[in-house]
Amino acid sequence: MTNAQKNRIIDKSFQVFGIVCTFFGLAILAILLYNIVIQGAARIDWDFLKDLPSRRPQKAGIYTAVMGTIWILVLTTMIAFPIGVGAGIYLEEYAKKTKLASLLEINIANLAGVPSIIYGLLGLEIFVRIFGLGGSVLAGSLTLSLLILPIIIVATREALKAVPSSIKDASMALGASKWQTIWNQTLPASIGGVLTGVILAISRAIGETAPLIVVGALAYVPFAPSSPMDEFTVMPIQIFNWVSRPQHGFAVNASAAIIVLLLITFMMNGIAVYFRNKWQKKIKW
Amino acid sequence: MVETMTIKEPMDALVDNLQVEPPKKTLIEARNVDVFYGNFQALKNINITIEENSVTAFIGPSGCGKSTFLRCFNRMNDYIDEFSIKGEVLIDSKKIYWRNVAVEELRKEVGMVFQKPNPFPKSIFDNVAYGLKIQGIKDKTFLEERVVKSLKDVALWDEVKDELKKSALALSGGQQQRLCIARTLAVKPKIILMDEPTSALDPISTAKIEELMFELKKEYTIVIVTHNMQQAGRISDKTAFFYMGDLVEYGETKQIFTNPKKERTQNYITGRFG
Amino acid sequence: MTHLDSELDQIKQQVIEMMDLVKNQLSKGKEAVLTFDKDLVHEINANENRVNAMELNIDRDVENILALYSPVAVDLRFVMASFKISADLERLGDNAVGIAKYIHNVDAQLAQKNLDKIRFTEMYENALAMLDDVVEAFEKEDTKLARKVFIKDVVLNEINSNAANVAIELIKENPEKIHNYLYLLSIIRKLERVGDLTKNIAEELIFYSEAKVLKHKKKK
Structure with a gap:
């Protein structure tokens, strides 16, 4: 041979x-x-989506869990998006390449790998106890924000890095300040990548269970939260709760809820892909 | 039959034919400039004066420091970590490395065109107007006037006048580079730095940009880094040859290309290098 | 117009100017021989300095153009042709000076009938006409006109080859004037050179315009 x-x-x-x-x-x-x-x-039918939890599987719905998830989603986005993107911009565009900067960089990469239960404990200590927020939606959102911040930061930095330096040079050479360059050139050119990263991070957040359990999300909440300070539950907890029950009816309910949760996650991923394609097609270097 | 005439003083007649030009004003001056990247010395004690309304070419092998030196004139090196400079760079008799100098203001005076055409991913109009917009100018008619004038100055107007809203990225490479020059002109700088502006272009586009430089030097002072020696010969009034961080020779382009004073210059321009 | 074009145009203007100067020198040479006017000799010599300076000027410009613009094709041929034409013109000028020099050495004006016998005027006119043609051909880039020069040169050559016999005859008639007749013969020889140089210029012209090399080709 x-x-x-x-x-x-x-x-x-x-x-x-x-x-x-x-x-x-x-x-x-x-x-x-x-x-x-x-x-x-x-x-899955309309009643399933709008019914409150119940002890009888046929009457139980996922309304409170869906609403809790939506609350968590919105609040987490509002907290994590500006902080994460801001930190990413600082690290990528402003921070000098010093020893401190590389230390920060390593730590952020490490944070992304910390088990989520640890974040839960952190949230429990700081937000629930020290800040006295209790088992509220806000405490849960803050905890989840911590969890996904490293992901958003890394994604933001990657997206900013992908903007060719020639564009930044051109802007600076015309007399633009650093911020003008970032606002007018770098961010518009990288927004697709940034948004993709943020959406993927958040879709990870809505699937998280452990930290929220630690923070104090309840398995049974008879009403949907109406303010950030209310108690809440989210879909993964609801699913976990149902799965652990002996009745067959709840197992069916759990499957149905899983389908809904998967659909939400797929939808968010779909949006992320859409953004990425839309912006990346527009800009070719 | 010997019939040679003694030529009395032909040089006298020759000098008579030369027009005496008024001395030009010095616009850029470098005094004892040393540049370091960390411990590496990229430029060694450079002294040079560049006159107004002239084209000056920097030539030399890769890594000789010519681009680094060019970028000292608009302080584009500032963002390189470990970059440090000693000595003085004066533009229009002002020390530009003084602590109080606003870099943004300096760069309105000293524009730059880069190696690869790098238009912003915006419309043609927005590209040219960018430099003015970031200065806070919002007056529509003023912006339009400047954009039109700049595009005409780079001979691009006729090609794009009907599609100013079109993305600049749709233009050809040569057009993009002329757009980048127009973008620089719109800010009305005194000096235009060009860092190998035609190295990514085809010969026709290159010729267009070279012709453009002859027009531009009436109003602007141009300093160009080029790897193409013929280009330096064609377009520049003066040529500076850099080698390993030294300014080996600086003089009239005609002199450099016909009778270089230093052997190293001769070896480089004749292609017998190292 | 590209920058190279304007440089080339400048060379062309200089060559034309040089041509005019040399033409002027030669026609003064003719006058000097005919009228025995020694002032004209001085003028010719004075002009010579300018012609030499112009040659240096053109040389320098050609060197610069070659070094800086690396011209190709028609531009290159033009530069090469101009370079050679200016050298030819300089030697034409030298010939004019040479002719003038003989006036100094001749002790009396040459008799018109003897000049006619050796066909001096005819030859000189012909040579000047050739030069006129070449100048015009150069200005208008007219190779047809340049080719006429070759025909006229035949006449010059013919007069030149007869001139020796005529001179011998004249010397036999008037042996004590041998000195003057030998100088006359030398002038004729110089005019023959003028014809050759003018022909060379015409050849350069055709080389430049048509990229055809006519040099060293047997002519029928």
């Missing part, structure tokens, strides 16, 4: 291996989705 033939076989076999790897995850996911859809799809 010649060397070329040998190489071709190695090439081919690696290709096959790659295909198997690719479909492994997808196949598992497909099986999962299939089971859930079979079990829960029929349960």
